[in-house]
Amino acid sequence: MKKIRTRFAPSPTGYMHIGNLRTALFSYLIAKHDNGDFILRIEDTDQNREVKGALNFIYSVLKDTHLEYDEGPDKPGKYGPYIQSERLPIYKEYADKLVDLGGAHYCFCSEEDIQAQREAAEKKGKGFKFVDPCHHISVEEARKRIAAGEKYVVRQTIPAEGITSFDDAVHGHIEVENSTLDEQILLKSDGFPTYNFANVIDDHLMEINCVIRGNEYISSTPKYNLIYKAFNWDIPMYVHCPPVMKSQTQKLSKRNGDASYNDLIEKGYISDAILNYLALLGWAPEDNEEIFTMDELIKRFKIERINASPAIFDQDKLGWMNGEYLKRMPLEKFHELAMPWYKKVLTRDVDLRELSMLLQTRILFFAEITGYDKKVLNEGAEEATVEHVPSIVDFIENTLEFNPELYRHKKMKTTPENSLEALYWVKERMEAFDNYSDDEALTQMFIDLAAEKGVKNGRVMWPARVALSNKASTPGGCAEIAHILGKEESLRRIDQAIKDLQNALNA
RNA sequence: GGCUCUAUGGUGAAGCGGCUUAACACAUCGCCCUUUCACGGCGACAUUCACGAGUUCGAAUCUCGUUAGAGUCACCA
Numbered sequence: 001m002k003k004i005r006t007r008f009a010p011s012p013t014g015y016m017h018i019g020n021l022r023t024a025l026f027s028y029l030i031a032k033h034d035n036g037d038f039i040l041r042i043e044d045t046d047q048n049r050e051v052k053g054a055l056n057f058i059y060s061v062l063k064d065t066h067l068e069y070d071e072g073p074d075k076p077g078k079y080g081p082y083i084q085s086e087r088l089p090i091y092k093e094y095a096d097k098l099v100d101l102g103g104a105h106y107c108f109c110s111e112e113d114i115q116a117q118r119e120a121a122e123k124k125g126k127g128f129k130f131v132d133p134c135h136h137i138s139v140e141e142a143r144k145r146i147a148a149g150e151k152y153v154v155r156q157t158i159p160a161e162g163i164t165s166f167d168d169a170v171h172g173h174i175e176v177e178n179s180t181l182d183e184q185i186l187l188k189s190d191g192f193p194t195y196n197f198a199n200v201i202d203d204h205l206m207e208i209n210c211v212i213r214g215n216e217y218i219s220s221t222p223k224y225n226l227i228y229k230a231f232n233w234d235i236p237m238y239v240h241c242p243p244v245m246k247s248q249t250q251k252l253s254k255r256n257g258d259a260s261y262n263d264l265i266e267k268g269y270i271s272d273a274i275l276n277y278l279a280l281l282g283w284a285p286e287d288n289e290e291i292f293t294m295d296e297l298i299k300r301f302k303i304e305r306i307n308a309s310p311a312i313f314d315q316d317k318l319g320w321m322n323g324e325y326l327k328r329m330p331l332e333k334f335h336e337l338a339m340p341w342y343k344k345v346l347t348r349d350v351d352l353r354e355l356s357m358l359l360q361t362r363i364l365f366f367a368e369i370t371g372y373d374k375k376v377l378n379e380g381a382e383e384a385t386v387e388h389v390p391s392i393v394d395f396i397e398n399t400l401e402f403n404p405e406l407y408r409h410k411k412m413k414t415t416p417e418n419s420l421e422a423l424y425w426v427k428e429r430m431e432a433f434d435n436y437s438d439d440e441a442l443t444q445m446f447i448d449l450a451a452e453k454g455v456k457n458g459r460v461m462w463p464a465r466v467a468l469s470n471k472a473s474t475p476g477g478c479a480e481i482a483h484i485l486g487k488e489e490s491l492r493r494i495d496q497a498i499k500d501l502q503n504a505l506n507a
Numbered sequence: 508g509g510c511u512c513u514a515u516g517g518u519g520a521a522g523c524g525g526c527u528u529a530a531c532a533c534a535u536c537g538c539c540c541u542u543u544c545a546c547g548g549c550g551a552c553a554u555u556c557a558c559g560a561g562u563u564c565g566a567a568u569c570u571c572g573u574u575a576g577a578g579u580c581a582c583c584a
Contacts, residue, residue, distance in 0.1 A: 011584055046583055111582070129509085129580080153582060171512065180510045180580085188582040195584045219511055219579040242513080242577095249576060277519095280532090284520055288531045307520075310577070314518050317533045327546085361546045412542080446542075461542035473544040 004036030006210045008062075008069070009199065011043045012054030015254050016061045016261040018313060019214065019244035022278045026241060027212040028067045029279070029301040036210075040072030041202060042083045045192045061261055064271050066294055071206075079206040084198050091193035094201050094231075095154040095186055099139060103230030104186055106142035107134040107155040132183055154187035156196075156223060164222035169239045170306045176222045184223060196220060200227045203236060212239040215310075239303055242282050242310045252313055257375075259315075268341065268366025269318065273325040277318045281311040291324055319364040327361055334360045341369040346397050350484050351437065355393065358476040358484075368392045392475060396484065399493065400470035404504040407466055412458035419463035420501045425449055426464045427494045436487045443479040467497030 008024040010016075031038040040062065042055065059074060071077030081087055098104040114130055121128040132155060134142075146152055158181045165175040186197035193201070203211060218240050228235045246252045254260065264274055276292055284307065285292075285300050292300070326334060335356040342352055363369065371391035394400065407419035414422070429449050435441045446464065450457045464478035468490060474481060482490045 009584090013584090043584065049583070114582095155582095174511070176510070182580060184580095185582050190582075192582085194582070199584085214578095215512070216578055216584090222511095240512090245577085251577080280519065282519090284531095286521090288521085290519095290532060309513050311520090312518060314533070317519065320533055358545090362544075409543080443542085450542090457542055459542095465543060469543095471543090475544070477542045477544085479542080 002209060004031055004034045004210050005039060005206070005208050006031040006036065006212055007039040007041050007203070007206065007208050008067070009041045009043050009202075009213075010058055011046070011049065012051055012058065013049060014051040014054040014057055016057070017254065018252050018259065018261060018278070021061070021065070021261050021275075022244055022281055023212060023214060023241055024062070024067055025065075025275055025278055026239070026283070026301075026306070028069075029297055030210060030212060030239065030303060032298045033301050037070040038067070039077070039079075039206060039208065040069040040075075040082060041206070042073055043195060043198065044083060044085045045195060045198050047085075047190070047192065065261075065275055066271075084193070084202065087198075087202070088191060088193075090205070091187060091198055091201055092191065095193070095197065098186070098227065098230055099154065101230045103157055103227055104154050105132075105135060105157050106137065106139070106146065106152050107132055107185075108137070108142075108145065108150060108152050109134060110151075130182065151189050153185045153189050154197075155183050156186050156227070158183050158223070158226065164225055166221055166225050166235070166238060168218070168221075169237060169303045170242075170308050171218070171240060174218065174221075176219075178222075178226075181223055181226075184220075196223065197227070200224045204228070204231070204233050208236060209234070210237045210239065212241065215240050215243050239306065241306065242308060244281055245310045245312045247312060259313075264318075266367075267372060268369075269322045270325045270337075273322040274318070276325075277321045281313065282307045291321070291328075323364040326363065326365075331357060331360060338366060338369065341366045342393075344370050345391055345393065348397055348489070350396060350486065350489075354437075354439075354480065354484050355396075355475075358480055359392070362475045363392065395469040395471050395474060399496065402470055402497070402500040402504075404501060406470065406472055407463055407501070409458070409462050412462040413456065414459060414462045416501060416505060418459070419466070420498065420505065422455075422460045422463040423467055423494060423498050423501065425453060426460060426467070427491070427498065430482070430487070430491055430494060434487070436483055436490070439479055439483055442483055443477075446479060464494075468493050470497075 006027040008027050010020060010024075028038045030036075040058075042058070044050065055073070062069065069075060071079060071082065073080075073082045076082075095104065099106065109132065117130060118128045134155070135157070137145075142152070159178045162178045163175050164178055164181070165173060167173050184196050185194050187193050202208075221238060221240075225235055244252050246256070246258050250256070252258045261274065265271065272294075275294070276290075276297075279292065279297050279301070280290060283301070284305055286305070329337075335353060338356050338359065339352070342355070346352070359369070368389070369391060371394070372389055374387045374389050376385050376387050404416040407414055407416045426446075426449070429445055433442070433445050446461050447457060450460045453460070461478045465474065465481060466472075468478060468481045468485065476484075485493070
């Protein structure tokens with residue numbers, strides 16, 4: 001069998017859609033599974049949509065996701081150039097050839113003409129299908145008019161009758177009647193090809209023999225096949241991937257402000273985790289494993305196991321997977337990644353390594369350190385509401401608002417009253433204690449204290465933790481927090497808590 | 508509206524005609540561990556595969572229809 005060649009062909013829009021990235025991943029995996037080539041091609045045939053810097057953006061995303069391509073604009077191969085706007089003469093040449101072969105014709109209709117036809121049809125309440133009057137202009141005459149400077153487009157010629165079919169690796173055999181196909185424009189009046197034409201020409205010229213793309217191209221695939229046939233070229237294998245949805249009825253989209261790859265990175269998700277999660281959207285391995293390295297994915301990925309139905313993007317599961325990646329990495333690595341996030345919210349001189357140790361098993365993604373905005377789509381509501389999730393470590397930097405009710409805990413058997421008593425004990429012990437960087441010694445100190453007073457651990461530890469944080473839940477218990485805060489600050493907070501509690505109880 | 512695709516729990520999904528009284532994972536809810544939260548451990552969570560016919564000794568699995576959703580019908584990709 002010939003070496004498999006797949007391609008990823010994004011438009012430079014400056015935005016990496018999750019569904020798009022997933023298509024790139026699948027293309028990469030399919031190629032590499034069989035030791036094939038993965039090509040990057042830039043589809044920039046619409047000059048109106050040019051976005052500056054978008055090219056570098058694509059390179060950088062592919063780089064940090066480790067989707068390494070064998071050929072691309074910045075990695076020349078023998079099929080270049082890999083940017084469509086640099087291939088204009090090629091498309092012109094093949095368009096003319098296709099006209100000669102009877103697969104296309106020149107058309108001189110203006111957009112206004114067509115628009116008028118469409119409106120007339122709509123008025124009558126009929127479905128519109130453009131019937132091109134230029135069909136009957138002979139090639140010779142058309143070329144004369146073109147030579148004379150008339151504006152024109154090249155339009156695909158579709159046989160009036162017959163059926164065009166193709167086989168899709170995920171959807172099976174698909175048949176369409178030619179009469180339902182539109183005679184789409186192949187070469188625009190500005191001399192640029194449309195996507196519909198350029199992708200066929202390029203795929204053939206670049207010897208792409210396995211085309212992996214989104215589901216939305218299924219309906220135009222028969223038209224592409226007609227072009228392949230007119231040229232008498234080999235038809236590639238097709239793999240049409242189901243869409244990635246945000247809900248049953250809505251696609252994930254930029255317009256709705258849905259998460260893109262970059263948004264996820266900005267929230268502190270790990271790129272490996274994102275890719276791992278994406279692989280599982282619409283694809284399933286043979287066994288029950290879910291956490292895979294890229295190499296494992298390459299080994300296991302089989303086209304037959306791509307699911308045909310749409311997949312809903314589940315933030316919760318992504319979060320879980322990201323958490324798994326965080327837990328599995330060495331503490332050193334976690335600490336290094338967490339550092340920039342700490343810097344955004346913590347200026348106090350505290351033991352950040354200790355903090356990393358506590359956070360590694362507790363956070364799902366790094367933005368939990370700084371706090372973040374979360375979009376909540378309520379049942380039936382059109383607009384998502386934005387909720388701010390506070391930082392998980394906010395109590396370290398700032399003294400949070402005092403609330404005596406936090407001291408009341410049924411299971412710990414604590415009340416504001418007996419907490420005040422416990423805090424006197426705690427204050428005395430902590431003043432006499434010095435080894436704040438030793439978690440075990442610190443914990444032992446609390447345990448001994450409880451034992452001496454003849455109470456359960458919780459009776460002294462719960463009040464201590466609340467006094468140190470003013471929070472119902474914190475990463476780590478009183479010993480860890482005292483460690484992080486250090487002796488001086490810890491004592492300051494205990495004193496403050498005692499004062500606050502006294503005031504509250506007197507009032 | 509025409510054409511095309513899809514349909515297993517809240518989510519991702521396994522299942523490919525009998526081994527299924529439907530795996531596994533996320534979420535949720537219990538319980539245990541425990542100085543809170545988390546981690547970890549244990550357990551609960553679809554009598555049923557959108558619905559209706561049909562084929563078959565036997566169907567989530569095959570066929571047809573219905574319904575629902577999505578895609579497409581641009582000088583966008």
